[in-house]
Amino acid sequence: MLGFIARRILYAIPTFFAVSIVAFIIIQLPPGDYLTTLVASMASQGETVDPAALEALRNRYGLGEPIWVQYFKWMSNIFLRGDFGQSFEWNQPVASLIWNRLFLSFMLSLSTLLFVWAVALPVGIYSAVRQYSLGDYAFTFLGFIGLAIPNFLLALLLMYIGFRFFGQSVGGLFSPEYQEAPWSWAKFVDMLSHLWIPIVIIGTAGTASLIRIMRANLLDELRKPYVVTARAKGLPEHQVILRYPVRVALNPFVSTIGWVLPALISGEAITAIVLSLPTTGPLLLRALMSQDMYLAGSFILMLSTLTIIGTLLSDVLLALLDPRIRLE
Amino acid sequence: MNPSSQELLIDIRGLKTHFPLDEGVVKAVDGVDLSIHRNRTLCVVGESGCGKSITARSILQIVDKPGRIVEGSILYYRQSGMGNVEVIDLAALDPYGAAIRDIRGKEISMVFQEPMTSLSPVHTIGRQITEAIRLHMPLSKREAKAHAIEMLRHVGIPQPELRFDDYPFQLSGGMRQRAMIAMALSCNPSLVIADEPTTAVDVTTQAQILELLARLQAEHGMAVMLITHDLGVVAETADDVAVMYLGQVVEFGTVEQIFFSPKHPYTRALLKSIPTMSRRAQGRLDSIRGMVPDPFNRPQGCPFHTRCEEKIAGVCDRIAPPRITLEDGRDVRCLLYAQDIEMTPVQDAA
């Protein structure tokens, strides 16, 4: 088991570097480097830049040096000093801008994942056990619709419904009085009461596809001989189904986290933009629009890293569930 | 044979288990009569698809959907202490009800064909055995574990304390089947149904498993219903034999009766198709003429008449043979042995 985890972590390292290279390329893609943008934006405000400070920055990011040196400096700054670079739009270090939002993004994605599982698991089991029943057809149809509606459209729709019929805005994660307040229990409770709308919006598509996966897996498992064995033991039917085929079908279900999580984080970004949630999405979009590339690149790097870690955890969870993987 | 009713354990009469499908009804079991006696081994033989397994599963009411018992009775003579015998019709019980679940795994248990797929891949052997024990016996967790380890030792698994925590994929095919047998025997059943238990293992292991079954039967005094398509296995293990063809038992008798004086043309054809050492090496192996008919398109009259070498034209293709009990006590479903109805249809046809 420990060997398995160690191997998985080892696999994750090259993936992380690949992600960091992609993020770095995205930072480098727009014409001109960070300093030219900085000088231009300060000049437009009638300020001048101290040449010595400019030189210091040039050294820090290795600007003007070969591209791989720049990459190396960027990475070592992140690892050694937690320095993600400078956001010229906010005139602040990127590190001071991202953590809070990343935390909320992470919370939101995680809650959505739990929601998706909590809904998809029982519905998938129901659909498989009662295959071709009215309920099965209804869920299948709902599932198709869930897959066809883009997140942002669902968000717009809910916002419109909330505004039109309930006269309230559904955006944001906090009520106005808690917006700037420090974290407290009351703020947490307030967040929970706002959280369900983005969770439903982000989770719909994932729930729909997971229901289909769970249903298909379980239908396969229900035909396996070990189900008959369990029945022949004299177990009551619900225990037969829950203890054996459902338990086995759980493994591929858990392994879907590898692509559900990236999809949720994607969906979180776009939903957050529409609902203007204080998470990474809106800031990432703004950074990209204004070509504030260190900020944008850091978001992409961190979101992808979170995904990698999530996938890693799901692999470990899978190994715990499935002895065939654990003991290979 | 003609055993006294004291020894009767299971008596199946006119059992029909059908599968209604979109394309039509598959009559997998279509009028099976057979009986199983205490302390005896019954072998059920027949080609693939003749309804052997479905008959066995009907006894425990674990036929896969959409199959269900549509007719007939499965009388179970349950010994309820102090020599009293209680008769239960298993076919009439609710397949999901508590009554049949009490019997499954406790009084009648089953050993399946593929030990790899018939055991859950994600639970340990020990867990799967103790589950059955705890379900039917008033034992604590610890006692159940001790009992399970005892059973594993009993079926000849070395180091049962260690194997208890193994998963099925960590064991060899033979060991897996032994574990399966340990599970089936753990509640000391009066009948073990073994559905082709040796098809998935190699020949050496096959012999060991059959020996094990025979030894356990002698020690536990239980009945065994062994389903197989291997006549060699039948010759070695059976007390009684039921020969099945297209969902019916065509001949039912003791092993001596079946092997030394087969009556039904199908039984004869089956026996002729066994390769033997004594036969001349260059001789062709006999095979049964024709193919098993399409399950949706069963022949009229006797189901075997399309392939029978002794069929009576105008009779066998019109009249479904009834069960005929011969003087030596065996049952046969063939018009060759019918006393009263034989001649009239021939004149019809002429």
Next chain:
Amino acid sequence: MTSEAQIMTPEVRPDPAVEEEARIYVASQWKLTWWRFRKHKVAMVSGAIVIFVYLVALFAEFLAPFPTDMYNSRYTFAPPQRVHLFLSTEEGLKFQPHVNGFDVEIDPVALRRTFVVDPDVVYPIGFFVEGFSYRLLGLFETNIHLIGPINPADPMYLLGADRLGRDVFSRLVFGTRISMSIGLVGVFLSFILGILLGGVSGLYGGMADNLIQRLIEFIRSVPTIPLWLGLAAALPMTWSPLAVYFGITVILSLIGWTDLARVVRGRFLTLRTEDFVMAARLDGASQQRIIWKYMVPSFTSHIIASLTLAIPGMILAETALSFLGLGLRPPIVSWGVLLQEAQNIRAVATAPWLLTPGIAVVVTVLALNFLGDGLRDAADPYSRG
């Protein structure tokens, strides 16, 4: 030692079931696929919808009453007009399809314009009317439109107007062309990448397979929208809308090819060990011949099904990117660009009809998904009957 029956004389029965079976044995793969597909009612209906949508894309100029950039500030956020079939005149009811004009009232408190239908102002409308001129299918110069006001200067807003008083219906029709074509072009590019890399992976295996599989895993493990956004934001603002269109398509397919590659690889892997491929190899057929003559035809239907299922992903991705303002840019009109108009809640609240492109997205994606599912089921004619 077993008694399994030997086949001696296969009986010949003049039986309808047998004839049906014989029909199945000689039918080509395409016929089998079509027979199975025909049984799938939902997929058939979806197929009809998809054909309809592509026809709309093809004949956009003919179907749209107005050009996309025609605006009229008098009709900012005008609601959809009801089409009346009969006109009451002094002589009684007369058949004359028409829409009514609006009186614009300005709410002095909220400073909002409200439109009140004025039944006295009648704008007659009709079929095959003259409007802006265009080249039908790029061939014939004409100015006939399926539907429109008989006097081209009259307003007609079947699906309402946007913030510049442009006709949402016309823009929706033109948007269909861009959104559907992005789906096709994007899938075509992913298809090339997918079949190349998936084919190499499945045919040659070994090192190449390993590398390509790692690449696929990597791409799939990255959250797509941030990545798309990052790449799309890098497209220079100075590019022409057409260049942006192709840029976006390339970005979408760079990320979207992985599923197709998986399907192709999986097919090649299973086919490699199939008996008929082995037989061809033993017959001495060349590698090229085996691939193109034996293997590819046997999974073309799978590929078509996977392609159909890939189009919705492309459409949704384009819509999302354009909606966020990092995809296609005006004056190009796509469903996503149109939905950008509905980005804030105030716009949606005053003009909910701006969401109609969303309905088009959902219906099209739904139809493509059902169609793809039906095709995929049908592509396995020998699978469980």
